[in-house]
Amino acid sequence: MPTQQVVSHPANAAMFLVFTVDDGEDAAGAARDFLGELPGLTRSVGFRHPEAELLSIVGIGSDLWDRMFPDQPRPAHLHPFVEVRGATHTAVSTPGDLLIHLRAARQDLCFELARVVTDALRGTATIVDEVHGFRYFDERDLLGFVDGTENPEGDDALDAAVIADGDGEDASFVGGSYVIVQKYLHDMAAWNALSTEEQEKAIGRTKLDDLELDDEHKPSNSHVALNDIDGDIIRENMPFGSLSGDGEFGTYFIGYAKDPSVTEEMLRNMFIGVPEGNHDRILDFSTAVTGSLFFVPSPAFLDGLGD
Numbered sequence: 044m045p046t047q048q049v050v051s052h053p054a055n056a057a058m059f060l061v062f063t064v065d066d067g068e069d070a071a072g073a074a075r076d077f078l079g080e081l082p083g084l085t086r087s088v089g090f091r092h093p094e095a096e097l098l099s100i101v102g103i104g105s106d107l108w109d110r111m112f113p114d115q116p117r118p119a120h121l122h123p124f125v126e127v128r129g130a131t132h133t134a135v136s137t138p139g140d141l142l143i144h145l146r147a148a149r150q151d152l153c154f155e156l157a158r159v160v161t162d163a164l165r166g167t168a169t170i171v172d173e174v175h176g177f178r179y180f181d182e183r184d185l186l187g188f189v190d191g192t193e194n195p196e197g198d199d200a201l202d203a204a205v206i207a208d209g210d211g212e213d214a215s216f217v218g219g220s221y222v223i224v225q226k227y228l229h230d231m232a233a234w235n236a237l238s239t240e241e242q243e244k245a246i247g248r249t250k251l252d253d254l255e256l257d258d259e260h261k262p263s264n265s266h267v268a269l270n271d272i273d274g275d276i277i278r279e280n281m282p283f284g285s286l287s288g289d290g291e292f293g294t295y296f297i298g299y300a301k302d303p304s305v306t307e308e309m310l311r312n313m314f315i316g317v318p319e320g321n322h323d324r325i326l327d328f329s330t331a332v333t334g335s336l337f338f339v340p341s342p343a344f345l346d347g348l349g350d
């Protein structure tokens with residue numbers, strides 16, 4: 044089904060909506076009803092252009108989970124996003140009850156489904172962050188580097204991102220996933236003042252042909268060196284931006300994992316550094332302005348609510 048499919052190939056267009064749900068039992072009940080409606084809403088919009096492969100994913104924040112499902116088992120690793128404060132940079136934690144992640148080959152389908160979803164949640168929830176992402180040339184971020192190359196593929200991707208039978212603590216949530224999102228804004232003037240060679244050292248890969256630097260040339264504070272850990276996540280980052288005023292040039296980071304402690308370890312490596320103080324060079328040009336964690340229930344879980 045086109046809802047809750049967390050592993051997919053990169054899309055041309057994406058939207059990310061973060062909502063907070065109003066206080067009170069009625070709002071929590073309406074949000075729960077909405078979860079059951081999302082697969083049908085997605086089919087209604089996507090069926091008109093199946094070749095564009097419209098996908099929707101809904102994630103649920105920790106507080107809202109407890110309001111919606113007070114007497115049921117809860118996902119073992121679901122908690123509010125924990126701020127990571129390094130000596131120089133901070134991964135902030137910001138509010139979020141529902142994440143809607145939409146992907147398609149065409150922006151119009153994402154926009155139409157976002158409109159329908161927002162209508163369905165009117166009077167129940169408020170959008171606190173809205174990002175329209177676009178593919179930038181050959182999967183590049185706005186820093187100019189190809190982003191997503193080392194994502195695991197096939198069974199490895201599913202193994203990294205989706206809870207399976209035997210993943211002990213989350214036995215009631217097979218088919219689900221956890222997702223962490225962060226909206227980063229880039230200081231393009233400072234980044235563009237670097238030489239290409241310095242930029243490549245910050246990322247840990249070459250810019251034009253996207254090859255990993257060998258260990259001798261890859262600094263320990265490069266983005267790749269600090270994120271190459273024993274554990275995988277699936278990233279579906281998208282560039283976004285606007286040109287008015289001072290302009291806004293960003294990367295929306297989105298990482299799916301069957302256990303969010305993998306993503307959290309990467310964040311500690313980036314912000315606190317390895318060893319401590321040796322933070323990710325990418326952060327000297329990228330500021331995280333949001334940060335939230337959500338649980339993504341399986342398609343079967345949503346179907347059950349729809350019934």
Ligand code: HEM
Nearest residue numbers: 184188189190191192193227267270271294296309310329
């Ligand atoms: C400013 C935001 C970010 C940008 C622009 C960015 C960009 C990139 C780029 C260009 C690569 C190299 C190509 C690739 O394999 O994808 C990369 C790799 C990677 N990034 Fe990021 N990234 C960002 C944030 C993050 C965050 C927040 C995490 C984790 C919490 C993360 C985890 C990874 C991982 C795991 C890799 C692969 C490392 C390896 O080669 O094993 N990234 N990123």
